[in-house]
Amino acid sequence: xxxxxxxxxxxxxxxxxxxxxxxxxxxxxxxxxxxxxxxxxxxxxxxxxxxxxxxxxxxxxxxxxxxxxxxxxxxxxxxxxxxxxxxxxxxxxxxxxxxxxxxxxxxxxxxxxxxxxxxxxxxxxxxxxxxxxxxxxxxxxxxxxxxxxxxxxxxxxxxxxxxxxxxxxxxxxxxxxxxxxxxxxxxxxxxxxxxxxxxxxxxxxxxxxxxxxxxxxxxxxxxxxxxxxxxxxxxxxxxxxxxxxxxxxxxxxxxxxxxxxxxxxxxxxxxxxxxxxxxxxxxxxxxxxxxxxxxxxxx
DNA sequence: TTCCAGGCTTAAC
DNA sequence: GTTAAGCATGGA
Numbered sequence: 001x002x003x004x005x006x007x008x009x010x011x012x013x014x015x016x017x018x019x020x021x022x023x024x025x026x027x028x029x030x031x032x033x034x035x036x037x038x039x040x041x042x043x044x045x046x047x048x049x050x051x052x053x054x055x056x057x058x059x060x061x062x063x064x065x066x067x068x069x070x071x072x073x074x075x076x077x078x079x080x081x082x083x084x085x086x087x088x089x090x091x092x093x094x095x096x097x098x099x100x101x102x103x104x105x106x107x108x109x110x111x112x113x114x115x116x117x118x119x120x121x122x123x124x125x126x127x128x129x130x131x132x133x134x135x136x137x138x139x140x141x142x143x144x145x146x147x148x149x150x151x152x153x154x155x156x157x158x159x160x161x162x163x164x165x166x167x168x169x170x171x172x173x174x175x176x177x178x179x180x181x182x183x184x185x186x187x188x189x190x191x192x193x194x195x196x197x198x199x200x201x202x203x204x205x206x207x208x209x210x211x212x213x214x215x216x217x218x219x220x221x222x223x224x225x226x227x228x229x230x231x232x233x234x235x236x237x238x239x240x241x242x243x244x245x246x247x248x249x250x251x252x253x254x255x256x257x258x259x260x261x262x263x264x265x266x267x268x269x270x271x272x273x274x275x276x277x278x279x280x281x282x283x284x285x286x287x288x289x290x291x292x293x294x295x296x297x298x299x
Numbered sequence: 300t301t302c303c304a305g306g307c308t309t310a311a312c
Numbered sequence: 313g314t315t316a317a318g319c320a321t322g323g324a
Contacts, residue, residue, distance in 0.1 A: 132305085139304040142322050188320045190307075232307045256305040295305075 001067060002053070005077060008062040008084060013094055015116020016056045022120055025299055028144035030151050030166050031127075040067065042158050042165035043083075045076040049158045051165060054084065062090070068160050086245060089118040097247075097286040101293075104282060106264055110293040119292045121242050125209040127168040128243035129198045129225075132235040133191055140256075149185040150195075174199035194230025201228070209243065218246040241288040250287035252276045260294045 016038070024034045032041035038055035050069030057063040064084065072080070085091050098115075101107035122128035130150070135143040154169035154177075174196055182192035201207035207228075212221040218240050225236035233253055240249035251257065258270040261279065265271075271279070283290040 135305055137304065137306040137319090138321065139323065141304095143305080145322085186321065190320075194307090230307065234306055238305075251305075254305050255303085259305090291305095298305085 003066040003071060005052075005064045005066050005071070006081060007057065008064065008081060008090060010056070010060050010062050011090060011092075011094070012060070013098070013116050014060070014088075014090065014118065015114075018114045018117035019088060019120060021114075022117060022296065026140065026144045028141065028148055030144075030148045031168055033163065033165070040165070042156075042167050043080065044156065044167055045069070045072040045080060048072075049156060049167070051158060051160055052080070062088075068158065083123050086123040087121050089121055089245065092118065092245075092247070094118070094289070097289045100282060100286060101290075104290075106261070106279075107283075107290055107293060110297060114293060114296050117293065117296070119242065119245075119247075119289060121245060123209075123243065124168065125207070125212070125239070125243055126171045126198065126202050128239050129231070129235070130168070130195055131242075132238040133194050133198070133230065134187070135238075136191065136232075136235065146185065146187060146191075150182075150187075153185065171199040171203040175203060190230055194228065197228060197230065212244060218244060218249065221246075222249075241291070247288045248285050250277075250280055250283075251291060252280075254291070256295055256298055257291055260297050264294075264297060 020034050020036075020039070023029070023032065023039065032039055038053055040051060040053045043050050043052055048069055050072065051067040053065045053067050055063050055065070062084070064080070098111060101111040122131060131143075131147060134146040134150070138146075151166045151168055154173045155166045157167070158165045177196065179189060179192040179196060182195060183189055187195065198207070212224060215221050215224065221244055222236040222240055225231050225239060226233070234251050237249050237251040240246040241251065252273040255270075257276070261267070261276065262270050280287050280290065
């Protein structure tokens with residue numbers, strides 16, 4: 001089964017391979033699978049699990065096909081299309097970013113190397129918050145392990161051709177879950193409590209992506225997120241960047257970013273947040289993209 | 300063993 | 313308002 005559901009127009013500078021390289025950075029990624037030609041991911045549409053495949057087709061368009069499940073109705077297809085546009089940031093014009101990068105000695109080589117890479121987003125707020133929380137103060141490999149455990153334990157899955165595909169757990173699933181249960185997956189107590197708190201807020205309708213986006217500014221959304229215990233500046237900026245699609249978000253506290261800048265500038269120590277802000281002045285409005293491209297120099 | 304990893308909270312100044 | 317210490321956990 002391989003039904004073409006619809007196609008999406010791609011920006012001229014979109015480069016699938018650059019995006020795939022990023023998405024393929026960890027063998028522990030459990031929420032989608034990549035190969036040379038495309039991406040396969042499980043979704044739940046109309047309460048039915050479906051397996052969706054994305055490939056680039058003739059004429060530089062993104063083909064969205066159904067590998068498993070029933071063909072969804074129009075509304076669901078529109079929702080899926082929207083998700084994909086946000087996931088791969090397909091509706092953003094990167095020309096201004098590439099223009100400023102040309103004049104930037106740090107960004108120029110990275111843009112040249114990864115030209116066409118777009119910020120791969122995490123459109124689902126719960127998933128984005130959890131991913132940030134799990135990634136706090138641990139190395140990335142361990143963060144992936146924690147995500148994989150959480151997903152395998154509480155997410156839904158779908159088998160096809162010997163492969164298991166997972167969907168990130170929905171927040172409602174955690175209604176009766178105690179922190180101790182999450183600690184057994186080796187989340188710290190603090191991470192466990194924060195994940196449960198976020199799940200309760202979202203499941204209870206007190207926190208949503210729509211509400212955050214409806215606030216007067218991304219900074220207001222960041223403030224709202226900071227009210228949650230266990231969510232600090234890095235986490236809220238990270239969510240701004242990867243879920244709320246705010247290209248001007250700049251996680252200055254990010255140790256990966258600090259290490260890349262240290263490495264690329266030949267500094268003998270990590271730059272301070274103030275130094276990073278100074279460095280980022282020419283990136284105004286595109287700090288998140290600069291960060292995303294800089295991260296590519298890490299691996 | 301020590302140090303670090305895509306931090307956060309609390310307490311002290 | 314800014315800085316320092318304490319907190320957990322796995323991996324090198």
